[in-house]
Amino acid sequence: MNFYLLSIIAFGVFVAILYLKSSEHQRMLYSQKYVRDKVSGTLGFDKFKEKADEMLQRKKELLALIHLDIDPYHDIVDIYGRETADNVLRILGTELNRRVVKGYLTTRQAGDKFFCLVPFTDEETHNNWFDGLSDMVESEVKRICSVSIKLRGDLYVCRAEDSLEDAMVKTVAQLNKKVFHKCCRSFFIINDFEFTTGYNSLSEEVCSALNNKEFTVYFQPQYNIYTNEIVGAEALLRWEHPTRGIILPEVLIPILEDNNQLSKFENFVFEE
Structure with a gap:
């Protein structure tokens, strides 16, 4: 009886030590x-x-x-x-x-x-x-x-x-x-003037850029790593500015949000 009790106690201590070590590692x-x-x-x-x-x-x-x-x-x-x-x-x-x-x-x-x-x-x-x-x-x-x-x-x-x-x-x-x-x-x-003027300039160009079709969608394929097949694609919006080059999302998105322009892209059709 004592042997079984000691075995159960020892096993419980062992499990507790493993749990504590695992938790500490995590x-x-x-x-x-x-x-x-x-x-x-x-x-x-x-x-x-x-x-x-x-x-x-x-x-x-x-x-x-x-x-x-x-x-x-x-x-x-x-x-x-x-x-x-x-x-x-x-x-x-x-x-x-x-x-x-x-x-x-x-x-x-x-x-x-x-x-x-x-x-x-x-x-x-x-x-x-x-x-x-x-x-x-x-x-x-x-x-x-x-x-x-x-x-x-x-x-x-x-x-x-x-x-x-x-x-x-x-x-x-x-x-x-x-x-x-x-x-x-x-x-x-x-300096504040340099940033504000550049930022405001882009903000003012958003509407005309939309009308001039300066926005492009790039599709980034998503692969199934097991079959190496394309199973989908992520759509990435880019503004191809005629003089500044591609305006990256970290610049574009805040401008669109500040000017309440995001809704205009909901029904916008991009040409192939």
């Missing part, structure tokens, strides 16, 4: 995914958003949001594969972690898009910071692949009423605008 995995980006080593994007919004709400100092990307990142993916591309992201992430002042934030949002929230000092200081970062990253990338990359970026000084989402939309919009205009500079300090 919590550790969740924490790593939430806190750190496994590719670049920068802060996880969800954690970055949480902390950045807290810092912007406190408004203890003038903060700047820096947006960075790598050109041409997709060429590295296509030529060398994902592993080499991840190493490029790791180089940039490591340098950002080293160069961003302690107590401030850096993250990789997706792909090669990085954001840093730092105290704003002056234009010369930030330009020098970027020049040093780009020289280091570009030289390190040459060691692992023959694709010559260029680090691009812009900086927006956050206003009192700005949320993180507002600031991110502005930095992405301005960097795209500069690229479309083929400007040779690779780092930009955004």
Whole structure:
């Protein structure tokens, strides 16, 4: 009788230990995914958003949001594969972690898009910071692949009423605008006038763009990985601007929402 009782107790203890270890492992995995980006080593994007919004709400100092990307990142993916591309992201992430002042934030949002929230000092200081970062990253990338990359970026000084989402939309919009205009500079300090005039200009062109049939739908196929057959497609709306090139969704969608234009696309027929 005692033997069976002891066996049941021992088995119960064993199961409890396994459960606790499993739970601890799951919590550790969740924490790593939430806190750190496994590719670049920068802060996880969800954690970055949480902390950045807290810092912007406190408004203890003038903060700047820096947006960075790598050109041409997709060429590295296509030529060398994902592993080499991840190493490029790791180089940039490591340098950002080293160069961003302690107590401030850096993250990789997706792909090669990085954001840093730092105290704003002056234009010369930030330009020098970027020049040093780009020289280091570009030289390190040459060691692992023959694709010559260029680090691009812009900086927006956050206003009192700005949320993180507002600031991110502005930095992405301005960097795209500069690229479309083929400007040779690779780092930009955004001011309110520059952003507002460019944003308002696009807002005013939405109706005429719709009438001029400047919007195009691209269909991205979806594959069944087991049969390698196309089972569907995702429709992607793009604005092919005659002078600015393709306006990306992160710029286009806020403009359409702000101008209550989304409803006009419900019954719009796109020609094949």
